[in-house]
Amino acid sequence: FVNGKFCKNPKLAKADDFFFPGPKMLGLNISRSTSNRVGSTVTPVNVEQIPGLNTLGISLARIDFGPNGLNPPHTHPRATEILVVLEGTLHVGFVTSNLNPGNRLFTKVLRKGDVFVFPVGLIHFQFNVGKTNAVAIAALSSQNPGVITIADSVFGSTPPISVDVLTKAFQVDEKVIELLQKQF
Numbered sequence: 001f002v003n004g005k006f007c008k009n010p011k012l013a014k015a016d017d018f019f020f021p022g023p024k025m026l027g028l029n030i031s032r033s034t035s036n037r038v039g040s041t042v043t044p045v046n047v048e049q050i051p052g053l054n055t056l057g058i059s060l061a062r063i064d065f066g067p068n069g070l071n072p073p074h075t076h077p078r079a080t081e082i083l084v085v086l087e088g089t090l091h092v093g094f095v096t097s098n099l100n101p102g103n104r105l106f107t108k109v110l111r112k113g114d115v116f117v118f119p120v121g122l123i124h125f126q127f128n129v130g131k132t133n134a135v136a137i138a139a140l141s142s143q144n145p146g147v148i149t150i151a152d153s154v155f156g157s158t159p160p161i162s163v164d165v166l167t168k169a170f171q172v173d174e175k176v177i178e179l180l181q182k183q184f
Contacts, residue, residue: 039069079145088134156184
């Protein structure tokens with residue numbers, strides 16, 4: 001039992017334990033619908049999809065973006081991410097931790113073939129600033145990188161975080177917090 005997954009007896013391993021189908025409906029060559037509230041869809045390929053990744057420290061994902069599509073601010077608590085743009089134009093960035101000089105934003109506009117790195121655990125995002133769809137592939141330094149989407153976690157927790165806590169944290173009126181919580 002390693003990384004939350006049972007290790008398979010090597011004598012019972014088969015090729016399919018190390019495989020993710022390409023040309024079928026699951027493959028990374030298939031565009032995904034971006035008809036959702038953020039205009040993007042992430043297709044992960046991690047230890048859940050390829051059991052043979054357990055303990056290997058790698059995974060990847062395809063991200064499809066509609067025009068103005070956003071992969072919202074999020075973090076991977078167990079992985080650094082490297083992103084390559086296959087199609088389109090993305091505005092990407094990450095924010096450093098609170099340490100001095102804290103909360104510094106690093107950002108770039110990426111075009112086809114450009115690569116950007118998001119350090120482990122830092123809040124980051126990707127936004128399609130082009131007029132057409134965009135596609136990127138992300139490689140991550142963990143077989144199970146995890147993902148914490150900031151807005152979903154803060155405003156969509158179950159049970160909800162107290163309005164008193166959030167109004168003080170964000171320095172806004174409680175009606176703003178209540179409106180945001182209703183969105184999630």
